[in-house]
Every structure is written in structure tokens, then in C-alpha cells.
Amino acid sequence: MRDTRRARLILGLLLTAALVVLTIDHRTGVSSPLGPARGVGASLFGTAEQVVTGITRPVGEFVSAVANSTSAQRRIEELEGQNARLRADLAASALDKARSAELRRLIGTSQRGGFTVVTASVIARRGHPGFEDAVEIDAGTDDGVRPEMTVVNADGLVGRVVQATARTSTVVLLSDPASSAGARLEGGNEIGVINGVGEYGRLVRFRLLDSTAQLTPGTRIVSFGSQRGVPYVPGVPIGVIEQVEATPGELTRIAYARPFANLSGLDVVGVVVAAPKRDPRDAVLPIRDGQR
Amino acid sequence: MIAAIAVVAALLLQLTIVNRLSLPAGGVPDLVLLVVVGVALARGPAAGAVIGFGTGILVDLAPPTAHMLGQYAFVYTVVGYLAGRGVGGPVWTVVLCVLAAPLLAAAVAGLIADPRVASASLALSLPVTAVYSLLMAPVVVWLVAGDRARVIPA
Numbered sequence: 001m002r003d004t005r006r007a008r009l010i011l012g013l014l015l016t017a018a019l020v021v022l023t024i025d026h027r028t029g030v031s032s033p034l035g036p037a038r039g040v041g042a043s044l045f046g047t048a049e050q051v052v053t054g055i056t057r058p059v060g061e062f063v064s065a066v067a068n069s070t071s072a073q074r075r076i077e078e079l080e081g082q083n084a085r086l087r088a089d090l091a092a093s094a095l096d097k098a099r100s101a102e103l104r105r106l107i108g109t110s111q112r113g114g115f116t117v118v119t120a121s122v123i124a125r126r127g128h129p130g131f132e133d134a135v136e137i138d139a140g141t142d143d144g145v146r147p148e149m150t151v152v153n154a155d156g157l158v159g160r161v162v163q164a165t166a167r168t169s170t171v172v173l174l175s176d177p178a179s180s181a182g183a184r185l186e187g188g189n190e191i192g193v194i195n196g197v198g199e200y201g202r203l204v205r206f207r208l209l210d211s212t213a214q215l216t217p218g219t220r221i222v223s224f225g226s227q228r229g230v231p232y233v234p235g236v237p238i239g240v241i242e243q244v245e246a247t248p249g250e251l252t253r254i255a256y257a258r259p260f261a262n263l264s265g266l267d268v269v270g271v272v273v274a275a276p277k278r279d280p281r282d283a284v285l286p287i288r289d290g291q292r
Numbered sequence: 293m294i295a296a297i298a299v300v301a302a303l304l305l306q307l308t309i310v311n312r313l314s315l316p317a318g319g320v321p322d323l324v325l326l327v328v329v330g331v332a333l334a335r336g337p338a339a340g341a342v343i344g345f346g347t348g349i350l351v352d353l354a355p356p357t358a359h360m361l362g363q364y365a366f367v368y369t370v371v372g373y374l375a376g377r378g379v380g381g382p383v384w385t386v387v388l389c390v391l392a393a394p395l396l397a398a399a400v401a402g403l404i405a406d407p408r409v410a411s412a413s414l415a416l417s418l419p420v421t422a423v424y425s426l427l428m429a430p431v432v433v434w435l436v437a438g439d440r441a442r443v444i445p446a
Contacts, residue, residue: 007337007373014345014369021349022362026404034361041353045304049355052308059309124307126356132408134356136307162358170356177408178358198408198417 039165046123046168050138053123102268105154110270113235113284114277117152117270118143123168125266133176133196135159137269140167148231150223150272156237156260157181157223158269169271174204174238175263181232182224185215186282191224194238194257202264204239208253215253217241220285229275236272237285295331298436299347302327303354319420321428322393324351328368329375329389329429330436337376344372360404367396386433390425394418 025032032038103119110117120139126132139145141164151158151171159173160181172179175196183194183206192208208215219241225234239257247254302323310320328347332340348365371389379385395418401408 004338007341007376010338011341011369011373014341015366018345018348018362018366018369020362021365022360022400022404025361032361038353038357038361041350042355042357045307045350045354048304049308052304056309122312124356125311126307126358132358134358136356163355165355168355170358172356172358176358178406 038163042163042168042170043165046136046140046165049124049136050168053121053138099268102154106152106268106270109154109284110152110272113280115152115233115236115270115272116274118145118273119268119270120145120169121268122266132178133173133198133263134162135171135173135266136168137171137271138168139271140165140169142166143271144273145169145271146273150229150231150233150236151269152236152272153261153266153269155262156239157232158261158263158266160231161271171269173263173266174259174261181238182226183221183238184224185213186220186222186285188213190214192221192252194221197256202258203242203256204259206241206255206257208255211247211251211253213253215241215244215255217243217255221257222282222285225275225279229272233272233275235276235280235282235284295335295343295436296346298327298331299324299343299350302432303347303350307354307356319417319424321424322390322421323428323432325368325371325390325393326386326425326429326432327436328372329386330433332372332375333378333382333385333433334437335376337373340372340374340376341369342372344368344370347372359401359406363397363400363404366400367393370396382433386429387426390422390429394421 021034025034099121106117106119118139120137120143122135123138124136126134137151145161145164147161147164147169149161151160157174159171159176159179161169162172163170173196174181174194175198177196177198179196181194182191184191185208190208190210190213192206195205195207197203197205206221221238221241223232223234223236223238226232237260239259241255242258244253244255306323310323313320324347328340328344331343335343345365345368348368349361351364351368352359352361371393374392375385375389379388398418
């Protein structure tokens, strides 16, 4: 007899417990009495994740390199051009070099905007089955990271910190369907709202508030900034408009933008711990006909 | 004890490596789900539900989290019970659990009006995730349950 009354009783009790926890957490929001439990869990698992990532980073990078080999095939001609440089990089431990180059670029970007950043590496990721798009980084309150801080990388806006423990913190990415950020078109004052749409961060939705304003593919957008820079500081490049949807008769216009930051392959990121004294406007955007 | 170690190992592996892979078509297998199914297959419905609940709480606590505590506790309790009870043979049980778990998770998220459930990309990504999970299922379930996966009396 596999399906005993006892088993059903246990099932019922556990489901009730889960629903009670869920309800308490949902109704009380930020002041949830379960906050301490979550803090303990976050610091325990955060530390464990840090250790495991330290051991397995080379393995993971190798596997993802193998998994991506089909798309790499298409870029083989392009890669051949870079081969000489890559070989030199390989000899001098390509991994560390690439990461330090990314770090240098990040610091360069943040200096252009006058941001003060704390740098960190991504140590864990929550994609599916969580429906949410969040990563764990190896910097926490000890490094000055607080919840509701902006997270950037060398290319642009990445997301915002939602929770910070002593040594790790959780970042909700721009591509998370529940995240939204104020944004502004380059070279003007037209503002709108960026929403994630999942899709592994390939595209984000941009809703322009003024339906009569010009909106053309190729226009770039930067963050508009929130009040006192919480959670988003102004002037961080977000992405470039890729397609504009025809929405006749609607009050807002909708476009899809490709984020500058590669949200599916994040490694080195920076947490903006101090906002610039003045809005950098379009200064952080890369020069249009530059190398990129 | 072995079950607990397997669950924690699978969770850490899932968060630090598997979720960061960029596999073709996006989406990754859900190792934690497969471990719960495997353990429950070997130990029956009561133990399955308990282990499912514990695993769910861990999944809810392990960072990075941006969802409500208890969401996955609910889902994995049901999955653990179902897998332990068995639905016409181990193979069908695994298939049913892998398909049911994400739908159940979406339903629970919908219950608390999570805006992410409505997004259209979900319909696209859930099948991909299910296919990857089913591909990994024989290996993981065999590793966890071994030959102890009970043969369900018809």
C-alpha cells in the first residue's frame, strides 16, 4: 500500500505550511518576519556558491565554450582575423587577462560618467525555473553595497541590487519581466520606461511616454535616473532601439531595444555606490563611429 | 542523509554552473527537480513530500532570489508526493513530474499575481526547459534512485 492515509496527511500539512509561508511573505512585503531566515539562507548559500564558483569557473567556461561551438562556426572568418592576438592571450592565461581587460573597461566607463563603482564577479545565476532573471555577485555590505543600488558593466546598465548580505548580494537584471527603469532618448529630453521581457536579455521593451515624439531604430537610450539615484543613477547607457511597433491611437509608443550589456553572459560587473554629482547626460555613450 | 546531500549538491550545481550555461535555444535542465523526483521514486510518497518540502524551502532561500518564500516549497511538495506515489511506471512518473512542475510553479506565481507569469516568453521557454530536463532525467534519476526506483504495482 503505497498511498497511505499517513502520506496524504503529510502532504496536506506540508502544502498548508507552504501556503502559509507564501501568504505571510507576500502580504508583509519588505517587513516580512521571514527576513532573518532569508538573510541566513542567503549568507550560507552565498558563501557556498562563492566557493563552488571558485572551483568550477574553469569547468563552466569550458562547457559553455563547447555548447556555443555551433554559433562560433559561423564567426570563424571573423575569428581568424583575431587569431594572432588570441594566441598571445592564450599563452598568458587568456581568462585572467580577458577579465582584467573587462575590469579596465568598466573602470574607464564609470570614470567617464563620474560614477564610483565597486567591482564584483557573478557567482550564481537564477534563470529558469525561477521565471526571474537574477544573479548573485561576490560583493556585499562589507564592500559598501546596499539594496537598491545600480549595477552596470563596461557596456551599460545591468540591473539593480535587491538584497545584500555581508559578502554577496542579489542583482535583478534589466531583462527580468518584473523590473522597470526610467530611460531617456539620446540627445533629447524624451523619456520613457524600460521593461524586461525575459527572452534571455536579448531585447527589452521601451515605452516612450510622448506618442508624437520621433522614435527611429538605431537611436540609443540612457537611464533617466530615479530620485536621488535610487535605484537607478542617471546617464548609464542602456541599449539601442531595434524595432518600433506601430501603435496607432495609443498614448505611448512601444519599441524594442537591444541592451548594450550582454545580459546572458555577465562576468565582471560594477555596483554604483556613489552617483555622479551632475547627470552625465550622453557622455557615457560610446562614440558612434568608434571601434564598437 | 544521502538525499539531503544530493539535494544541496544539485542546488549549488544548478545555481553556479547549469543556469549560467548558454545552451542552444536558451533554457537549461532543472537538476533539483530531477533529484527530488529520483529520491521520491526510491522512497515513496510520505518521504517524497517531506524531502520535496525541504528542497523547496532551500530553493526559496538560496540566493539569488527575487520570488516569494514558499513558492517552490509548495511545488516540490506536490512533485515529491506525486513521484513517490507513482503514476503508471517510473518513466511516466518522471515525464509527468517534469512537465507538471513548471506549470505548477507558474500557477502558484499566478495565485499571488506575479507579473512575470503573464509574459509571452514563458510559453516559449517552458517547453525548452522541459526538453532539457527530460534529456538529463535518465542520468540524474538513475544516479539518485539507482535500482531502488520502485516498480509500481499496476
